[in-house]
Amino acid sequence: MLRLPPFQYVRPGTLHEAVGILASEGGKAVLMAGGTDLLPRMKHRVAALEVVVAIRALRxxxxxxxxxxxxxxxxxxxxxxxxxxxxxxxxxxxxxxxxxxxxxxxxxxxxxxxxxxxxLDTRCSYYDMPYTWRKAMGFCLKKNGDTCLVAPGSTRCWAxxxxxxxxxxxxxxxxxxxxxxxxxxxxxxxxxxxxxxxxxxxxxxxxxxxxxxxPPLDGWKAAYWKVRRRGSFDFPVLSLAVAVRQDEGGHIADARLILGAVRSSPLRVREAEEALRGEKLEPGIMEVVCELASRAARPVENTDFTVLWRKRMVKVFLRRALGTFA
Ligand SMILES: Cc1cc2nc3c(=O)[nH]c(=O)nc-3n(C[C@H](O)[C@H](O)[C@H](O)COP(=O)(O)OP(=O)(O)OC[C@H]3O[C@@H](n4cnc5c(N)ncnc54)[C@H](O)[C@@H]3O)c2cc1C
Ligand code: SF4
Known part of the structure; x- marks a missing residue:
């Protein structure tokens, strides 16, 4: 069983107090809301902190x-x-x-x-592991080490x-x-x-x-598609959020298209949004948009499934997401 390291648990009564504690403790303190991401990381010794500031009950x-x-x-x-x-x-x-x-x-x-x-902290197959596993494997840049195990020549982390x-x-x-x-x-x-x-x-x-x-909805409609190994529960290995505003004739007046789980931050694909503007959602334009989004997604080999498959799925799931507005 993985155990938590010792830490001081602080429960401030106000937001102001919570900010004050974080500021005075410097890097030794961390916020905890539900703890569902933080506590497993503390058990894995990737989050090594002395003071946990609990904020979930703050009015x-x-x-x-x-x-x-x-x-x-x-x-x-x-x-x-x-x-x-x-x-x-x-x-x-x-x-x-x-x-x-x-x-x-x-x-x-x-x-x-x-x-x-x-x-939520970023994720990687070499990082979301217990201390002993990471030690045996060799620590990485994100915690305790100086090399990225996914891209050894890289100076950055791709979680x-x-x-x-x-x-x-x-x-x-x-x-x-x-x-x-x-x-x-x-x-x-x-x-x-x-x-x-x-x-x-x-x-x-x-x-x-x-x-x-x-903001007010103001005519926007949105869809979200998530790709994961287990349908019951799992982190996304690819996700797509699409929002569109259509005129009465069905032309796209405006669009937002965001890919999740393909890099260290959500990726807004502006070229694809631009290509959608003024168009009707017909097969030709959908192919163009899917191609642009797939080209923009450059996942690396650090989650479930292969990179090529995840990249291919961008087109498949974007076509499905756009299909909900056609
Ligand atoms: C088995 C399992 C499966 C999961 N599956 C998914 C999934 O499919 N999709 C998904 O998105 N997530 C998933 N999660 C991650 C996590 O449970 C959720 O993202 C959850 O919403 C995290 O919220 P929390 O309040 O528990 O965060 P915490 O663990 O309390 O905090 C997470 C991080 O955010 C910081 N933080 C928390 N609140 C604030 C705040 N108000 N201001 C500034 N910083 C803050 C903390 O300091 C910490 O670094 C999964 C977790 C587990 C254990
Ligand atoms: S991407 Fe590289 S540095 Fe980042 S967590 Fe994974 S192995 Fe470590």
Missing amino acids: ELRGIWGDPRQGLVIGAASTLAEVCSHPAIRQGYEVLSLAAAQVATPQIRNMGTIGGNLC VSSSDLAPVLMALDGRVRLVGPRGERVVPVEELYRDDGIRYLNKEPAEILTEVLL
Whole structure:
């Protein structure tokens, strides 16, 4: 059995207090919401931290308000189960509810939060392993070592962004509110990420993601497709979130197309979005768009399934996703 290392558990009473603790402890402290990603990493000794700051019960991070006409605010500590079942999300932003329902298992969705999902660590077959396995194999760049075992000549880490909700929230044009020692800021979900397996978040360590903000739907429709080995529960090895706005004649007025699990951050394929604009969803244009998206996806050999198969599946699943709007 894998055991947790010793750590100090702190439960701040307010958001302000939580920010203060993170700022004063420096790199020794980490946030924990549901703990479904963090605690396994601590057991694997990839997250070696002395202070765990529990934020799931903070009042400032809880609750879901609004509707599809005005836009929605989702507190970062809302659980995935709450996101799945909330009436305003089910009716107006159904794609988000369906994507949340595909994360892990019911038990994990009862604990795991939307904020934790967006800040999920990147994944790699050489990294998501117990300490003894990694030691026997040779440590890698992301933790304890100085070489990337997937791409030994590389100076960067290629671990994969595996959040199910990040691509969907990007397709819905979502933003996040971050609160830190220097105040607060609101940034598009897309800007939260960096294509770097180690420093995958564009935020300071003491900044807390407090809210997810969704704009009014305003005619947008969206779809999410996820490829994984086990249909019951598994991380994505490829995911696609597509949102379109069509005019009355069925032409695409605007589109957003995001691929997940193909690099260290979600990948927005702007060339494919551009190709869709002004077009009807007919076989010819769908082929062009699928080709552009497949070309943009450059997965590496560090998750389940082969790289070639994952790349080929971009076309197959994008065709299915676009087919839902035809
Ligand atoms: C068996 C298993 C299967 C899984 N399958 C999937 C899957 O299919 N798809 C998927 O997307 N995920 C999956 N997960 C990962 C995880 O359970 C979910 O992503 C979950 O939503 C994480 O939320 P949490 O609240 O538990 O995060 P935590 O574990 O509490 O935190 C995760 C990370 O985010 C940081 N963090 C948490 N909240 C905040 C915040 N408000 N502000 C700033 N930083 C924060 C933490 O410091 C930590 O680094 C799986 C996990 C397990 C164990
Ligand atoms: S991509 Fe390379 S450096 Fe990153 S976790 Fe995997 S083996 Fe380690």
